[in-house]
Amino acid sequence: MKVKLGTFPLVYPIPIVLAGAMVAGKPNYATLGDCGVMGIKPPLVYVSLNETHYTTQGILEHSTYSVNFPTTEMLAVTDYCGIVSGRDIDKAMLFESFYGELETAPMIAQCPVNLECRVVKEFTIQHRHIFIGEVVQAYVEATYLIEKEGQRGIADMTQLDPIIYALDNRYYRIGEAIGMGYQEGKIFKHTM
Numbered sequence: 580m581k582v583k584l585g586t587f588p589l590v591y592p593i594p595i596v597l598a599g600a601m602v603a604g605k606p607n608y609a610t611l612g613d614c615g616v617m618g619i620k621p622p623l624v625y626v627s628l629n630e631t632h633y634t635t636q637g638i639l640e641h642s643t644y645s646v647n648f649p650t651t652e653m654l655a656v657t658d659y660c661g662i663v664s665g666r667d668i669d670k671a672m673l674f675e676s677f678y679g680e681l682e683t684a685p686m687i688a689q690c691p692v693n694l695e696c697r698v699v700k701e702f703t704i705q706h707r708h709i710f711i712g713e714v715v716q717a718y719v720e721a722t723y724l725i726e727k728e729g730q731r732g733i734a735d736m737t738q739l740d741p742i743i744y745a746l747d748n749r750y751y752r753i754g755e756a757i758g759m760g761y762q763e764g765k766i767f768k769h770t771m
């Protein structure tokens with residue numbers, strides 16, 4: 580039996596990211612759950628931010644932002660970035676920032692993976708700014724690179740150890756790999 584829960588965007592699980600932007604000449608970072616892939620080719624990633632956030636100001640100013648994936652070891656600092664505003668606290672002090680070709684999308688050196696994004700579309704829905712960004716470069720910490728069948732790849736999710744969130748307000752750690760995309764379903768092809 581299905582029970583109605585109400586108008587709740589109960590998508591799960593949610594990867595937690597730190598969105599980076601240059602605000603008033605300084606890097607600033609905000610914790611986001613509202614981030615996701617919009618396409619592989621072209622490589623599109625969206626972020627959805629409240630209009631009042633300091634980070635929003637920076638993305639609007641430069642039309643650039645970064646998406647940084649913290650590890651579970653960074654849980655406390657990541658949560659902190661979601662509690663305090665760059666208006667009151669210098670969050671750049673918490674991390675080592677680096678820059679790519681866009682120069683106005685600060686990225687966090689301590690995060691194993693960083694996406695440098697240029698805004699290609701922006702719109703508002705009520706109090707939210709939704710930015711769709713084209714990934715101009717994806718960075719991975721060298722220690723998380725693997726070589727497989729002569730191809731350079733990225734370590735599996737258990738090693739990247741991302742912070743997972745759910746709308747029960749809890750943080751989680753990722754479990755183990757259980758199969759391969761575009762492969763597991765083939766069993767049906769053989770039996771049907």
Ligand SMILES: Cc1cc2nc3c(=O)[nH]c(=O)nc-3n(C[C@H](O)[C@H](O)[C@H](O)COP(=O)(O)O)c2cc1C
Binds near residue numbers: 608609632
């Ligand atoms: C787990 C978590 C997830 C969050 N997700 C979002 C989000 O998706 N969008 C958003 O606008 N704010 C989100 N926030 C709130 C902002 O991170 C928070 O308001 C932050 O202080 C904004 O910082 P800023 O003013 O320096 O930009 C989240 C906070 C937490 C703790």
